[in-house]
Amino acid sequence: MKNVAIFVTYIKSYILTIKEIARLADVSPGTVDRILHNRGGVAESTQKRVIEIIEQVGGFKPNVIARNLALNKIYHVAVLMPLFNAASPFWEYPKKGVLKAIEEVSSYGMKVSISYFDEFNVDSYSKELDKILKNKNLDGIIIAPHFVKETQERSDILNKLNIPYLFLNVPLKGFNNISFVGQDSFGSGRVAAQLFHIAQNIEKPRVLIIEVLEDFNNYYGLDQRVQGFMNFFSENPSHVKVEKVRIPNKNIPQFHESLGKSLEVYKDIGGMFFPSNIIDKAAQYLEVNNIKLDLMVGYDVTNENKKFLNKDIITFLIGQEPFQQGYKSVRLMFEHLVHGEDLNTVYMSPIHIITKENLEYHMH
Amino acid sequence: MKNVAIFVTYIKSYILTIKEIARLADVSPGTVDRILHNRGGVAESTQKRVIEIIEQVGGFKPNVIARNLALNKIYHVAVLMPLFNAASPFWEYPKKGVLKAIEEVSSYGMKVSISYFDEFNVDSYSKELDKILKNKNLDGIIIAPHFVKETQERSDILNKLNIPYLFLNVPLKGFNNISFVGQDSFGSGRVAAQLFHIAQNIEKPRVLIIEVLEDFNNYYGLDQRVQGFMNFFSENPSHVKVEKVRIPNKNIPQFHESLGKSLEVYKDIGGMFFPSNIIDKAAQYLEVNNIKLDLMVGYDVTNENKKFLNKDIITFLIGQEPFQQGYKSVRLMFEHLVHGEDLNTVYMSPIHIITKENLEYHMH
DNA sequence: CTGAAAGCGCTTACAG
DNA sequence: CTGAAAGCGCTTACAG
Incomplete structure (x- = not known):
């Protein structure tokens, strides 16, 4: 045991194996293993000695590969x-x-x-x-x-x-x-809101949040996204005006009809926010009816949403990796x-x- | 060898070890290993037989852990x-x-x-x-x-x-x-350009690209970023007008002086684009002189840039993970x-x- | 309480 | 051309 210190300075960053520690401590590898894993059945004096040596050599890190194999x-x-x-x-x-x-x-x-x-x-x-x-x-x-x-x-x-x-x-x-x-749904809603705050055309400041009934029943995160969206505007004075509508989505024709009605009610809106990835259905409606909005923001890079992003109908998508x-x-x-x-x-x-x-x- | 087929259907997705393959082929593990690693010195007939068996059992995937250890x-x-x-x-x-x-x-x-x-x-x-x-x-x-x-x-x-x-x-x-x-520098420049295209205030459509001499000599990616930026506008009709200035950056006072002069020349600019992370120096200038621009876009989430993002002086940063x-x-x-x-x-x-x-x- | 031995699956000299 | 043996570092019954 006398030579341990010298040995240690020599090996520096090299990590000792159980066998080597056992040799330094004059015990068998099995005993070292018992101590390392607190498996008990080791004399206190032995335990103390081995632990001391392990400390002196700068700790022990098991070889994970050998461990897995064994x-x-x-x-x-x-x-x-x-x-x-x-x-x-x-x-x-x-x-x-x-x-x-x-x-x-x-x-x-x-x-x-x-x-x-x-x-x-x-x-x-x-x-x-x-x-x-x-x-x-x-x-x-x-x-x-x-x-x-x-x-x-x-x-x-x-x-x-x-x-x-x-x-x-x-x-x-x-x-x-x-x-x-x-993802933090609330935070993601704030991010979406900030995009409207930065980019929404000053001349058309009204933004519509579309809540789709079926989605809302299905996934609680959507509500959090809307909460975060509203929260941003409650904390930041902005030219943006927010309106909210809830529409059903039993099927596409019905969805499009409801959306159309909302767009008639709010003739002056400049953008829409969808707290879900269903924004592709709305983009389709806008395309067919040749309606151009300044800002369309939704969630998730699905194949359909990609298509409308590339056509400049969707402006931003919030992604969650x-x-x-x-x-x-x-x-x-x-x-x-x-x-x-x-x-x-x-x-x-x-x-x-x-x-x-x-x-x-x-x-x- | 007759039982191989039955054995195989039984074990299905289980991956055989070298030892097991050796037993099926009536050779030693060493021989299988020689074949697996093309180390030569194996009779052609043996080789053929072993390879056939390996194919029948659905190929061999070595245990990486054991391999590493050995x-x-x-x-x-x-x-x-x-x-x-x-x-x-x-x-x-x-x-x-x-x-x-x-x-x-x-x-x-x-x-x-x-x-x-x-x-x-x-x-x-x-x-x-x-x-x-x-x-x-x-x-x-x-x-x-x-x-x-x-x-x-x-x-x-x-x-x-x-x-x-x-x-x-x-x-x-x-x-x-x-x-x-x-990162694709050219592509990142296009992204920055698109942000101006979407968000730049219509009433103040002029955007200034700031090229810092010292940075440009140091890193070729910067030029690519500017190229990408210009490329976006050459492909997309936009209300945005782009101007470019080159200023030196021996030290902060000099940099600020040059920047100030540029801002005097282009009194009507609404935003600035920095193709590097040095945008913090400009943000500092704007803060001190109480100048508010609609859009400030630069690169990289450094600690300084974070600060100005949080103060709403920098609008967007392009990050490259x-x-x-x-x-x-x-x-x-x-x-x-x-x-x-x-x-x-x-x-x-x-x-x-x-x-x-x-x-x-x-x-x- | 402790050590010696066998084993995990693969690799590699070595002997024949 | 081929097999038997030892070893990588750790773990785990087993014997004493």
Whole structure:
């Protein structure tokens, strides 16, 4: 043990192996391992000596690779998210992000399976979630908890399972989820408002917020977006005048009819704000009827919205980096399970301002 | 060998180990390994048989963890980038990104060392680069090649070293770099132009581009940004009128004096565009002299620029996700060296539009 | 309370 | 041309 100090200055940043520490302490590697993992059954004197040596050599960092290999443990993680299709265009990119992350972690001891539910069908959500919760061989869950009540009903099971679960995109409160990955809806509404404040034509200062009934019932984030929008104007004196209308959206013709009526009521409006990605339907109406507004702002870079951005009918889209949301949720679960990292309770997505010109540079 | 087919249907997505394949083929693991890595010295008949079996079981994917451990190889990578300080505020976040990535990959067989040069001192660049190139124990290099000539002079050495090198932030052409991570300067100029097009007050349509002499000599990307800016207006009819001035920047008083003169010449301007992050100096001038412009657009979320964004003196900043640039460059090198992945020749950074309202949600 | 041994899956000399 | 053995660093029964 006398030579330890000299040895240490020599090796500097080099990290010792368990075997080397064992040799310095005159014990076996097994004993060092027991101490490192607090597995007990070690004489106090031995423990003290070994810990001292570890401190002297500047701590011990296990070789994660060797650790993984020896444990030969594969962590199983389930992801539950809405199915991507024409009715749920947003979910294309979270899915891609999840798949990309799966590819990366699959070589390093974590297997991930994805289940999908229909965003507009509560039962499909409950059914898929129940299936996942029955799986006895699970180490972690990532959920886009679109349905509050159905998720709450299962919170007991989630907690009893005693495995970490992480919320993706929907920030439900009152759960023991280890983390949330998604956008601050309120803040994103403020960003949209600021765009009108900066860019709305002074001669046509009236802006219409369109709340689509069906969307509002489906997703609580929309209300937050509108709240944030209003909040900006309550804090900042502005030439912009805001009006709000609620219209139904059973089908396109009906939606277009309601929109048309609103535009007749507010003849002098210069812009519209949609707190959701349904703005493409309105853009279609404007195009067909050859109406030009100064500013059209909505959410999410879906394929339809891209089209109208490129035609200069939509001016700005608020993006939330959905690819990263999917990617990040899986990577975080990996860091937590495989590397034992503590996660932050919240990982806020950036609030992207997307225009025709920067559209193609973004990974959506 | 008869049972292979049945076995295969049973195991499905399970990936066989070398040992298992060896057993199926009645050879030793060593032989399978020789075939997998084309190391030669295997009878053709054996080779054929083993390859057939591998195909039947749906291919072989090595366990990267075991591979790393056995190879016991540590890849050494050098990073050369500008030193972050008050004069080079941009480089704070690439550095942070590099450090984050280093933390991640250090557990998986790659060590990274960073060297810094003074962005405004060619010699420091040459010196540090030469130091790196002398290192015989190097597997890859990441460079922010700020100085064209000095980099060109060393391209022979770079190529002879026969190790991959990747360009960060500065897209030099005519090199054998395996990849580039950074922003499309031309495209970013177009984005800035579009912001003026959308938001510039109709009553004050004149916009001033400020080219700072010293910056222009230092960094070729600035010219590209201005080109892109002009290009947008040449393609899009707009009410915006663009003027260009070139002013020197030996020191702040001189810079402010030149700026003041320009503002006297163009009394009716409504906005200014800075193709660099030096916009904070102009914002300072406007603040002190109590001048309010409708639109001030510049580059990069430095601490100074943040301040003026929050004071509503700067309207928009174009961001290039510098953290991600640093992070990504290291991760890509890791994928290339450790996983043997082929890289794309270019990884374009997004072109972020930053305002007071979305500022805090972005990782810069 | 402690050590020796075997094993995770792959690689690499070495012997034949 | 091929197999047996040892090793990467850590973990885990097992024996004492």
